[in-house]
Amino acid sequence: MARYTLRPDHTVPPTPFYYYDLELLRNTLHCATTEANRYGYHIHYALKANVEPRILQEIQQAGLGADCVSGYEVRCAVENGFDPQKIVFAGVGKSDHEIEYAIRAGIFAFNCESLQELEVINALAAAQGKTVNIALRINPNVQPETHQYISTGQSESKFGISYTEIDTALARLHELEHIRIVGLHFHIGSQIRNLTSFAELAGRVNEIAAWFAQQGVVLKHLNMGGGLGIDYSNPDGEPVPDFATYFRIFHEHLHVSPEQTVHFELGRSLVAQCGELITRVLYTKTTAGGARFAITDAGMTELIRPALYSAHHKIENLTAEALGTAARPIDLYSIAGPICESSDVFARDIEFPLSQRSDVLTIRSTGAYGSIMASNYNMRPIAPSHFSDEA
Ligand code: LLP
Numbered sequence: 485m486a487r488y489t490l491r492p493d494h495t496v497p498p499t500p501f502y503y504y505d506l507e508l509l510r511n512t513l514h515c516a517t518t519e520a521n522r523y524g525y526h527i528h529y530a531l532k533a534n535v536e537p538r539i540l541q542e543i544q545q546a547g548l549g550a551d552c553v554s555g556y557e558v559r560c561a562v563e564n565g566f567d568p569q570k571i572v573f574a575g576v577g578k579s580d581h582e583i584e585y586a587i588r589a590g591i592f593a594f595n596c597e598s599l600q601e602l603e604v605i606n607a608l609a610a611a612q613g614k615t616v617n618i619a620l621r622i623n624p625n626v627q628p629e630t631h632q633y634i635s636t637g638q639s640e641s642k643f644g645i646s647y648t649e650i651d652t653a654l655a656r657l658h659e660l661e662h663i664r665i666v667g668l669h670f671h672i673g674s675q676i677r678n679l680t681s682f683a684e685l686a687g688r689v690n691e692i693a694a695w696f697a698q699q700g701v702v703l704k705h706l707n708m709g710g711g712l713g714i715d716y717s718n719p720d721g722e723p724v725p726d727f728a729t730y731f732r733i734f735h736e737h738l739h740v741s742p743e744q745t746v747h748f749e750l751g752r753s754l755v756a757q758c759g760e761l762i763t764r765v766l767y768t769k770t771t772a773g774g775a776r777f778a779i780t781d782a783g784m785t786e787l788i789r790p791a792l793y794s795a796h797h798k799i800e801n802l803t804a805e806a807l808g809t810a811a812r813p814i815d816l817y818s819i820a821g822p823i824c825e826s827s828d829v830f831a832r833d834i835e836f837p838l839s840q841r842s843d844v845l846t847i848r849s850t851g852a853y854g855s856i857m858a859s860n861y862n863m864r865p866i867a868p869s870h871f872s873d874e875a
Pocket of ligand 1: 530532533551574671673674675709710711712749750751752753789793852853
């Protein structure tokens with residue numbers, strides 16, 4: 485049961501706070517690894533989704549590797565017990581000191597995103613007297629159906645090396661002595677619910693990998709990135725994403741030779757549904773135009789996704805439910821935070837039980853890209869986290 489429940493006297497710890505259901509997390513990790521293991525696939529957890537130490541601990545113990553997009557994430561993964569040999573490091577703008585740190589830490593591979601980056605990693609590896617593994621992140625020009633801000637694999641995006649540049653990249657790789665190409669990396673976007681995009685990706689990867697094979701390059705690893713979406717509208721209907729179909733699509737469409745391993749970088753699908761943001765109604769009011777507002781003590785500082793991407797999160801009034809909804813008829817509400825920004829609105833004109841000051845609300849499916857994207861805007865403190873196994 486993913487849902488947070490009020491104490492018997494209907495009280496809660498000081499709000500706002502994040503709540504994580506560790507049982508659902510474990511169940512999700514079990515399903516993901518079971519489905520991946522069917523085909524010998526490797527999963528690296530994308531730390532950018534959430535770095536709560538307790539969550540990282542569960543993920544690391546489940547045997548996953550780590551996908552990092554900054555040197556700080558690489559350090560965090562190492563400090564939380566991830567095997568450096570299972571850490572990959574992507575990102576369009578890796579700074580010198582981040583690269584130096586990752587080389588020293590002995591990570592598995594850098595996912596390189598530009599020709600210039602190849603030169604820089606080569607020089608920094610030479611300075612440490614090392615040769616490091618790299619995978620070329622190739623922009624496959626596949627357009628998934630998702631929000632434009634979270635789609636990354638199209639020809640006009642800043643991510644990856646363009647497929648028109650791969651022959652130049654390969655020629656240069658032969659000359660750079662301190663980097664060794666071990667694979668290819670792709671990531672077409674996030675929150676992808678129409679899984680045919682992944683079949684399309686696999687098809688493009690087959691073409692690109694065949695080209696490398698013709699050039700005599702042995703690719704030991706194919707990294708398909710992340711992107712599997714979750715059901716934000718009905719989190720209780722699909723608490724665990726459909727990993728079976730996701731991995732089966734790659735199994736059916738991706739050509740893999742016996743010496744190759746296939747890797748994935750899952751973030752959202754592993755941690756989103758186990759998290760909730762618990763908040764209280766501070767005030768209710770009705771505008772001159774008749775729109776009802778419930779103003780909560782959580783805002784875009786705790787959860788920026790609605791303001792940034794018009795993202796939808798299911799919101800429920802736990803107090804109204806505990807008291808019995810019959811006494812509280814359904815009405816149209818906009819749920820907004822306390823921040824001095826018009827965009828600080830979690831939901832507009834949604835059907836919601838009659839709500840009043842002090843009611844406790846839950847904002848669902850916030851385990852991924854929730855707490856990690858929090859800010860101190862308006863000088864607000866970072867909200868604490870609570871876990872399902874707390875007394
Ligand atoms: N690998 C790479 C290279 C990525 O850029 C990402 C996400 C992932 C893996 C993990 O993707 P996932 O499995 O979580 O879809 N803040 C946005 C999402 C940004 C995703 C960025 N890249 C949101 O709140 O929707």
